[in-house]
Amino acid sequence: MARLARIELTPDEIEHYTGHLGRVLSHARELEDLDLADVPPLAHPYPLRNVFRDDVAGSPVDRDEVLSQAPAAAGGQFEVPPVLGEEA
Amino acid sequence: MTAGWDVVVGLEVHVELATDTKLFSAAPSRFGDEPNTNVTPVCLGLPGSLPVLNRRAVELAMAVGLALNCEIRPSVFHRKNYFYPDMPKDYQVSQYDQPICADGWLDVPGEGRVGIERAHLEEDAGKTTHLGGADGRIHGAVGALVDYNRAGTPLLEIVSRPDIGSAAEASAYVEELREILLAVGASDARLEEGSMRVDANISVRPAGSGELRTRCEVKNLNSLRSLRNAIDYEAQRHIGLYEAGEAPVQETRHWSTDGRTHSLRSKEEADDYRYFPEPDLVPLEPDPDWIERVRAAMPELPAALRERLCAHGADAADAQVIASRGLAALVLGAVAAGADAHRTVTHAVQNLALDGAELLEAAQLASLVQMETSDQLTATQAKAVLTHMCERAPGAAADPSAIAAELGYEAMDSGELEALVDQAIADNPEAWAKFCAGEAKVAGVFVGAVMKATRGQADGQAVTRLLAQRRDA
Amino acid sequence: MNTAHAIASDVRAGTRRATDVLEDFLGRIEAHDGDVHAFNTVTADQARAAAASIDAAVDGGRDPGPLAGVPVAFKDNLCTRGVATTCSSRMLEGWQPPYDATVVQAMTAAGAVMIGKTNLDEFAMGSSTEHSAFGPTRNPYDFARVPGGSSGGSAAAVAAGFAPLALGSDTGGSIRQPASLCGIVGIKPTYGRVSRYGLVAFASSFDQIGPFATDVADAALALGVISGHDPADSTSIPAAVPDFEAALGRGVEGLRVGVVSELTGSGRNRAANGGPVQGDTALGNAALEDAAGEVLDGIDADVTERVLEAAGALADAGAIVGRVSVPAVTYGLTAYYLIAPAEASSNLARYDGTRYGLRIEGADVEEMNRLTRRAGFGDEVKARIMLGTFALSAGYYDAYYGKAQRVRMLTRRDFDAAYADYDVLLSPTSPCVAFRFGERADPMTMYRCDTCTIPSNLSGDPAMSVPFGTGAEGLPVGVQIMAPALGEEAMLTVAAAIERAAPELAAPRFAESSTGGAA
Ligand SMILES: [Mg+2]
Numbered sequence A: 001m002a003r004l005a006r007i008e009l010t011p012d013e014i015e016h017y018t019g020h021l022g023r024v025l026s027h028a029r030e031l032e033d034l035d036l037a038d039v040p041p042l043a044h045p046y047p048l049r050n051v052f053r054d055d056v057a058g059s060p061v062d063r064d065e066v067l068s069q070a071p072a073a074a075g076g077q078f079e080v081p082p083v084l085g086e087e088a
Numbered sequence B: 001m002t003a004g005w006d007v008v009v010g011l012e013v014h015v016e017l018a019t020d021t022k023l024f025s026a027a028p029s030r031f032g033d034e035p036n037t038n039v040t041p042v043c044l045g046l047p048g049s050l051p052v053l054n055r056r057a058v059e060l061a062m063a064v065g066l067a068l069n070c071e072i073r074p075s076v077f078h079r080k081n082y083f084y085p086d087m088p089k090d091y092q093v094s095q096y097d098q099p100i101c102a103d104g105w106l107d108v109p110g111e112g113r114v115g116i117e118r119a120h121l122e123e124d125a126g127k128t129t130h131l132g133g134a135d136g137r138i139h140g141a142v143g144a145l146v147d148y149n150r151a152g153t154p155l156l157e158i159v160s161r162p163d164i165g166s167a168a169e170a171s172a173y174v175e176e177l178r179e180i181l182l183a184v185g186a187s188d189a190r191l192e193e194g195s196m197r198v199d200a201n202i203s204v205r206p207a208g209s210g211e212l213r214t215r216c217e218v219k220n221l222n223s224l225r226s227l228r229n230a231i232d233y234e235a236q237r238h239i240g241l242y243e244a245g246e247a248p249v250q251e252t253r254h255w256s257t258d259g260r261t262h263s264l265r266s267k268e269e270a271d272d273y274r275y276f277p278e279p280d281l282v283p284l285e286p287d288p289d290w291i292e293r294v295r296a297a298m299p300e301l302p303a304a305l306r307e308r309l310c311a312h313g314a315d316a317a318d319a320q321v322i323a324s325r326g327l328a329a330l331v332l333g334a335v336a337a338g339a340d341a342h343r344t345v346t347h348a349v350q351n352l353a354l355d356g357a358e359l360l361e362a363a364q365l366a367s368l369v370q371m372e373t374s375d376q377l378t379a380t381q382a383k384a385v386l387t388h389m390c391e392r393a394p395g396a397a398a399d400p401s402a403i404a405a406e407l408g409y410e411a412m413d414s415g416e417l418e419a420l421v422d423q424a425i426a427d428n429p430e431a432w433a434k435f436c437a438g439e440a441k442v443a444g445v446f447v448g449a450v451m452k453a454t455r456g457q458a459d460g461q462a463v464t465r466l467l468a469q470r471r472d473a
Numbered sequence C: 001m002n003t004a005h006a007i008a009s010d011v012r013a014g015t016r017r018a019t020d021v022l023e024d025f026l027g028r029i030e031a032h033d034g035d036v037h038a039f040n041t042v043t044a045d046q047a048r049a050a051a052a053s054i055d056a057a058v059d060g061g062r063d064p065g066p067l068a069g070v071p072v073a074f075k076d077n078l079c080t081r082g083v084a085t086t087c088s089s090r091m092l093e094g095w096q097p098p099y100d101a102t103v104v105q106a107m108t109a110a111g112a113v114m115i116g117k118t119n120l121d122e123f124a125m126g127s128s129t130e131h132s133a134f135g136p137t138r139n140p141y142d143f144a145r146v147p148g149g150s151s152g153g154s155a156a157a158v159a160a161g162f163a164p165l166a167l168g169s170d171t172g173g174s175i176r177q178p179a180s181l182c183g184i185v186g187i188k189p190t191y192g193r194v195s196r197y198g199l200v201a202f203a204s205s206f207d208q209i210g211p212f213a214t215d216v217a218d219a220a221l222a223l224g225v226i227s228g229h230d231p232a233d234s235t236s237i238p239a240a241v242p243d244f245e246a247a248l249g250r251g252v253e254g255l256r257v258g259v260v261s262e263l264t265g266s267g268r269n270r271a272a273n274g275g276p277v278q279g280d281t282a283l284g285n286a287a288l289e290d291a292a293g294e295v296l297d298g299i300d301a302d303v304t305e306r307v308l309e310a311a312g313a314l315a316d317a318g319a320i321v322g323r324v325s326v327p328a329v330t331y332g333l334t335a336y337y338l339i340a341p342a343e344a345s346s347n348l349a350r351y352d353g354t355r356y357g358l359r360i361e362g363a364d365v366e367e368m369n370r371l372t373r374r375a376g377f378g379d380e381v382k383a384r385i386m387l388g389t390f391a392l393s394a395g396y397y398d399a400y401y402g403k404a405q406r407v408r409m410l411t412r413r414d415f416d417a418a419y420a421d422y423d424v425l426l427s428p429t430s431p432c433v434a435f436r437f438g439e440r441a442d443p444m445t446m447y448r449c450d451t452c453t454i455p456s457n458l459s460g461d462p463a464m465s466v467p468f469g470t471g472a473e474g475l476p477v478g479v480q481i482m483a484p485a486l487g488e489e490a491m492l493t494v495a496a497a498i499e500r501a502a503p504e505l506a507a508p509r510f511a512e513s514s515t516g517g518a519a
């Protein structure tokens, strides 16, 4: 889970979060008794459909304002350490 | 080389939809600008920003789906969760188990019918430039720069069934798909520029067996040639492995300039995208009226146009050329307006590989062809007028009679031409005797004389016709 | 009078200067926020400029709007252009958004003056404001106790008299529960009534912005200002905004009020807690005695009694009061604690060190991501990200996330059934009065704080908390009023009636002794 969530954890912390997870999930067992066969999932609390915007351009944000908040920037772009593990 | 084996290919084609703005934000969907200038809080994944779906993108997706004989269905956007620096939210919003278009097919000219599994909407990522590695490649890079101008551009991912049996068929499928995308105005569909991207799922099986074996997905196919070569290469590789008693492993491979596919170093983490319904968007349920309005607004599709061209005397190859130049409607319109079908098709194939040709009006092309067939213009003159028409189209400036007059192409009075022909016969009695005896090539003597007398303004074909009339009289 | 109504009407009439009003509130913040720590940022300079422009408008004969000169505090997960928006997390410390949340624009356009950004549980995950990276907020009624959460800073700011109005966000009770613990009014509107654009997401399908105020009328005024369709939020409901304040004066005669059985005991254990209580009249009501559904554990008797008294007061005022069972509230908590972390795990993925906020350098992007997220997120946030990642992962989706979504539908159906018979529902807001710091360290104990509030987040229906007397140690108790989707008017009518019947609640002692007193 820590790898999927991209969070560095020590073995102690892994144990700590595993315990936390276990306590919450043990409560989730009470859902097991429910007969939910005829109950569809509900993803949205209010049943809206087909919400669109028109294909009309608005004004972009100011690049300098945005880059001023970036941890690192160069040449009008966001700068990051090397990206590994994708290309041959 | 593939004797005893069938090649099995399915294609995933991503196309950038031709909208003015992005899929979920009002940022301009435009390329070539300064980095990070076409972005809003939504494109940058800023905290608190929310997506709103572009209606036009949905309509274009529906038009493509209808053109591919798909069913247009209610759909739901999901989040596909994985980390990548050019993905601003670290999830991609895409349609997962409920795509807007499903279960269609595409008839590939000269090949067979290819099933379309689905076509779904999703957002594009930004662009990462790797610093320090050779050629901007990842290997050896010391860092990377990220530009989010492309982030959020609407993509339609069109997934075929594994019905394609050869590199040639794959290439023809992509070409036909491109024609359709251009015809419905969904995308400019340029492979080289990345507005159309093809991934190929390739496997082989013993000929006629019908089984599905391990497939490899090949990416980075940015031309039809690399698509064909990659399929051939990969099929050979699989066959070689099986014949050596081994088997390919399911993986993603990269087509590279050295003419081979390479395994992509597999990501450290297993792919677990944790798809779930995007809570910031509501379900999309196009009603039948809307679908019918989109269908009604669609132009005639390339296959139907080609069929009609063939009905008007074009052969299949001509029809393909005309359609691929986007001139089918023009040609058919001119024919409908009374132009000679054969002359019109000939012009479209031979004389209209020109910028501006697609802007010509059918009525103007028709009147040009009529001027020619009524001998007001020679073939050479007609071609010259056509060139000027393309430069000046669209509008009244492209009127062929005005251009002809401007160029001094005055129609030869037919009485005048007959007199000149008779004069030429009288001047060359020996040649006339030979001509009457069946020596057709001496016709040039008379044509040359008439041309000389008219300083080239006469229509050679008309002269030839008059000579034949007089001989047969 | 320092209500928003009084201030706005004085400022509009030109009898009070917005700048004077502001200095009055800034003075109280200066004097007491060191103890309370309601604010992450006090935007004094900006507020002075804004108040001056309100005064200039009034001088120029222009009406600044219904909140003319009213200081307002915004929870620090609402984007404010150029003003740090931290979510009380190291991850976003110092981050200045390039845009204002829609609600911030709406409040400002109505003449309100932003006075500061308030503390919260990190990324709104918590029920006590103990999980702020910048230290906890204290309850103005007792500095040894929590103000509730996650909008504890906004609730404490209003209770302490630092601002007449504040906005918070409510994902599982984060407006109502702190309002209850701090003795003020808090509203969670219908999901979609108020735009979420510019609210830093915790759990997108639950999050809803709403107001805190010292009385129901002010809360209704603020609700009217922030409500309405926003084309920038796809989940915003395109419905007209009613005149919420008009609902306050309507009587409750004939209104059907259902007390939720599972969340409200019969009051039979009153004796154990100090004998019979006043306003006992409705307890003789046959419908109330006819308890249906099993009462959940952990709901304190003092709280239950106040709810029953409020129900009695409504009956006295002519409402038809009965008991109603909403069985799905029993599983609500579990479903919520699967869905909300799942959405959060995805919403919080973007904090990766690339575009904004904290970065801890690494040899490559992946290491930078891992180290940044390790350093930037607190314990509770990490725990919920892990839980949510798990609930969505291949092989567990159906058993956890998928099942929880079905339970969510069950909740929706149970509420629909209850609303077939009742116009509004009543329950405690919080199972207990304000608790001491550290008292609820175990996650499930803390999560139980939200037992009564979560069902309305699952259903998306509106709900609010109104103070009604005190419980243990003289601490405030809140009564929760729930209504069907877009049913805010009936909810407010009942809230106003409960407020009229409620015993006078003393202001926090420290606030009384300061300039002018709160409320
Ligand atoms: Mg794909």
Ligand SMILES: [Zn+2]
Binding pocket: B014, B122, B157
């Ligand atoms: Zn895709």
